[in-house]
């Protein structure tokens with residue numbers, strides 16, 4: 586069998602970013618507000634600092650305002666809730682992202698529920714989780730949807746066209762990735778199976794998949810022999826591993842070289858889902874701003 590087609594998330598994300606930038610320019614030209622994205626980072630994890638900074642930079646590139654809040658590791662839950670309340674009340678802020686994970690002394694659920702659902706550009710507020718969990722097949726995504734799952738579904742729809750009737754197997758059941766991916770693929774009329782660490786004979790379940798989405802955080806865990814020939818494989822995993830030269834590189838949750846020999850389509854790491862996550866955050870911020878301006882929902 587010929588090698589799998591590469592799903593170029595980086596290229597697709599580049600196009601999406603351009604469309605979002607054009608949407609921002611159009612909104613402002615029509616007298617609408619300049620979209621504003623606020624990011625909140627608690628603690629000084631260097632990887633998170635880089636990630637949050639790159640989001641702020643991209644927002645500005647696309648014509649948005651960016652507000653960065655870096656709080657010390659020992660910030661109390663009450664202090665973080667006060668920052669969220671201030672951002673909720675600020676009309677120049679249309680999107681709020683609180684970088685996860687939070688330090689252990691802070692109750693994540695309490696913080697997420699405090700964010701104004703209209704500004705919840707991560708789609709993690711229970712109101713938005715509930716909207717996605719009760720969506721009708723094919724109904725418009727006119728509310729904030731988690732960025733990584735939205736990116737996964739956009740890539741699959743772009744590569745395959747209609748997903749109707751396909752068997753989708755999702756490995757991982759986190760609130761951040763696995764569960765919302767399942768909801769989006771169900772909305773797209775897939776037959777969805779969600780698997781996790783207690784699943785029996787995971788390789789056999791995976792082999793049933795026309796679409797295999799893997800989000801577990803384990804380096805090259807899914808092998809070529811688990812993949813149905815011709816399947817579309819989306820690798821969400823981001824694992825940093827040391828190289829022999831003493832540096833580090835990113836690898837996914839799927840054994841990429843093996844997958845390429847069996848799958849019909851496969852996403853690389855890096856350059857697959859990761860860039861889509863950031864582009865979808867910008868998309869959600871634009872859409873949140875259009876909604877406060879009373880404009881109708883249009884996908885870009």
Ligand SMILES: NC(=O)C1=CN([C@@H]2O[C@H](COP(=O)(O)OP(=O)(O)OC[C@H]3O[C@@H](n4cnc5c(N)ncnc54)[C@H](OP(=O)(O)O)[C@@H]3O)[C@@H](O)[C@H]2O)C=CC1
Pocket residue numbers: 733756757758759760761762763780781782783784787800801802803821822823824858859860862
């Ligand atoms: N590309 C991107 O933009 C993003 C990438 N990521 C990456 O995606 C990966 C997953 O992230 P996230 O969902 O937050 O991770 P979590 O750790 O929250 O969840 C991992 C899930 O994988 C399951 N799992 C773990 N081990 C196994 C196993 N051996 N067999 C089957 N299932 C298993 C767990 O099962 P159980 O529930 O039973 O414990 C759990 O449901 C990480 O590598 C993360 O870095 C995350 C967000 C964005």
Ligand SMILES: Nc1nc(=O)c2c([nH]1)NC[C@@H]1CN(c3ccc(C(=O)N[C@@H](CCC(=O)O)C(=O)O)cc3)C=[N+]21
Pocket residue numbers: 682683684685686707732733823835854855856857858859860862863
């Ligand atoms: N509230 C919140 N929302 C998130 O969406 C969120 C979060 N917290 N915490 C951390 C995870 C992780 N995450 C990634 C986003 C982009 C890349 C990304 O752009 N990756 C590039 C590589 C970047 C590099 O080289 O380091 C790629 O895969 O090509 C990766 C990971 C979002 N997350």
